[in-house]
Amino acid sequence: DYYIDQLVPSGVKKVKASDLVVLRMGIYQLGFMDSVPEYAAVNESVNLAKKYAKSSTGFINHVLRSLADMPKEERDITKYKPEVATALKSDVDVKMQINELINIANIVSKILGYRK
Numbered sequence: 001d002y003y004i005d006q007l008v009p010s011g012v013k014k015v016k017a018s019d020l021v022v023l024r025m026g027i028y029q030l031g032f033m034d035s036v037p038e039y040a041a042v043n044e045s046v047n048l049a050k051k052y053a054k055s056s057t058g059f060i061n062h063v064l065r066s067l068a069d070m071p072k073e074e075r076d077i078t079k080y081k082p083e084v085a086t087a088l089k090s091d092v093d094v095k096m097q098i099n100e101l102i103n104i105a106n107i108v109s110k111i112l113g114y115r116k
Contacts, residue, residue, distance in 0.1 A: 003027050007063050018053040019060060026064045028105050038068045044108065 004012040004023055015023070026045030029036045042064040049060045 003067055004063065007066050016053065016056065019049070019056045022049045022053055022056075022060055023063055024101055025105050025108070026060070027067060028101050030064065030067055033105060042068055048108075 001012045001024075004015060004020070004027070008015060012020070022045050025048070026041055029041035029045070030038060033041070042061065045064055046057050046061045049057045053060065
């Protein structure tokens with residue numbers, strides 16, 4: 001959500017729930033799944049958006065492309081925002097949501113053949 005707040009002028013609170021799910025999955029893939037090429041993370045997120053967030057494909061593409069264009073060092077939120085890392089480690093609800101996103105991202109990666 002930190003990246004969404006940085007890249008979306010209206011902030012994360014104004015983004016539709018279906019868009020948030022797709023964006024979070026794409027952001028996770030871009031930031032933490034080295035086995036998934038950046039272009040594939042963006043492309044597959046847009047493909048998911050075509051199915052689940054039809055009116056937002058351009059928006060999702062723009063946000064994820066903007067993130068993908070950032071240098072990898074700038075994408076490391078724990079480097080610049082250690083309080084976020086601490087909060088993630090201590091917040092059980094957030095951990096559960098992250099684990100769910102990880103599981104979904106892993107399933108999508110396996111289905112698409114990106115896992116080694």
